[in-house]
Amino acid sequence: MSDLAASAIDLCRALVRRPSVTPDDAGAQDVLEARLKAAGFATDRIVFSESGTPDIQNLYARIGTSAPHLVFAGHTDVVPPGNAASWRFDPFSAELSEGAIYGRGVADMKGAIAAFAAAAIGFVQRSGTGKGSISLLITGDEEGPAINGTKKLLRFAQERGARFDHCILGEPTNPDALGEMIKIGRRGSLNGTLRVKGRQGHVAYPQRAKNPIPQLVRLIEALIAAPLDAGTAHFDASNLEIVSVDVGNLAFNIIPAEAHARFNIRFNDLWTPETLAAELRKRARAAAEDADYELRFEPCNALAFLMPPDGFTDLLRAAIEKHTGRKPSLSTSGGTSDARFIRAYCPVVEFGLVGATMHMIDEHAAVKDIEVLTAIYSTLLEDYFSF
The missing domain is CATH 3.40.630.10 (Zn peptidases)
Incomplete structure (x- = not known):
């Protein structure tokens, strides 16, 4: 040596x-x-x-x-x-x-x-x-x-x-x-949270409550259903991964009041955080129906x-x-x-x-x-x- x-x-x-x-x-x-x-x-x-x-x-x-x-x-x-x-x-x-x-x-x-x-x-x-x-x-x-x-x-x-x-x-x-x-x-990295509000109630009386979980699932599916892009000469395709789904509910007999999902997107040079957020908001709006939801993105310092x-x-x-x-x-x-x-x-x-x-x-x-x-x-x- x-x-x-x-x-x-x-x-x-x-x-x-x-x-x-x-x-x-x-x-x-x-x-x-x-x-x-x-x-x-x-x-x-x-x-x-x-x-x-x-x-x-x-x-x-x-x-x-x-x-x-x-x-x-x-x-x-x-x-x-x-x-x-x-x-x-x-x-x-x-x-x-x-x-x-x-x-x-x-x-x-x-x-x-x-x-x-x-x-x-x-x-x-x-x-x-x-x-x-x-x-x-x-x-x-x-x-x-x-x-x-x-x-x-x-x-x-x-x-x-x-x-x-x-x-x-x-x-x-x-x-x-x-x-x-x-x-x-x-690649860039963008974090986001999708939050859906419902109405809490007893599982035996679903007509008095509004379960946010099916609506959350529908909105998640809208976010990930179509590829964001096909990649470029130097970059792989952009990719959205759901990293957490939670309702904070430990009981079997309660319809929860809220559900949320967290996700990360690794994106290529076809996107900026702003254009990517706009695309995902458009997808969510198209699938929202009567969902009371919020789609929020964290500040991004990884372009x-x-x-x-x-x-x-x-x-x-x-x-x-x-x-x-x-x-x-x-x-x-x-x-x-x-x-x-x-x-x-x-x-x-x-x-x-x-x-x-x-x-x-x-x-x-x-x-x-x-x-x-x-x-x-x-x-x-x-x-x-x-x-």
Whole structure:
């Protein structure tokens, strides 16, 4: 194993040992900041706050002052491990076993942070800082409400004069093997609630009541009966999933007064939240009959977007093929990510580790994959600052 790879593995395990479950950073960004400062990066630690939301630790690090400016982005926060007794090893021990590191967040996405931090430090040690600028944009709020994280950190950097030329986000983009997939966009995400009011009464006297459940079922069917679209060249078809149906009724002899359903829509670039809401309201009106209903949508900060492939995408694909032998596909699949905020500032693509075990019991990443990912990022830096 090269010194560069060993540095990435060591940093990865140090990060995983910090139980940084959103919103508690637990010292993870301290670990990363210390490595970057020792390599000459200027660092800023910023805590963003907003009423009704937790305070969030963020880290911005930069070396160099000129263009081109390449930024690596990621998050040190992780989802809860669940029942630790169900894990093969303690979820925050970063145990090394059978060629893999086990621990919450190793795949999503502390392994990638360690890889791009080691690659950036190695590049600076080899080439100095005269060819441009490298930044790291690290938040602790990606797995949470994403209010006091990347969105505000980008504004912080911009207000201090930072102008980014390209960004790579280290989310775990590969389904099964390193090198399979680059994300060049993401679907949007819109949440909604359908609420139907009835009239409560005794089940033995239905004529005195009005059951909202059949009306709710009819309206749900109207929302999902027809496909929203057939997809586009880069996006799958938009999809509405009912995630909850509830009446809050524990009795067998009461017709409930109200019923509601909650749903999520993952939508492509044919829609905006506004046009999607209008379409669903139209469908509901057509099926409403005499239903007393409300269709409400949550504020949406996850719009569908696409980054058309460019020279930067070509550099990344070439680096991936060089070190894995695979030609990665360009995809917009998966959930949301902080790329939805970054894309307003510069072109952004996503490439990281294999995501097969992210958010699962016994989350792990192969040591070899972290080693190869570090080499990919290192080659990308060399090529980026020479073209």
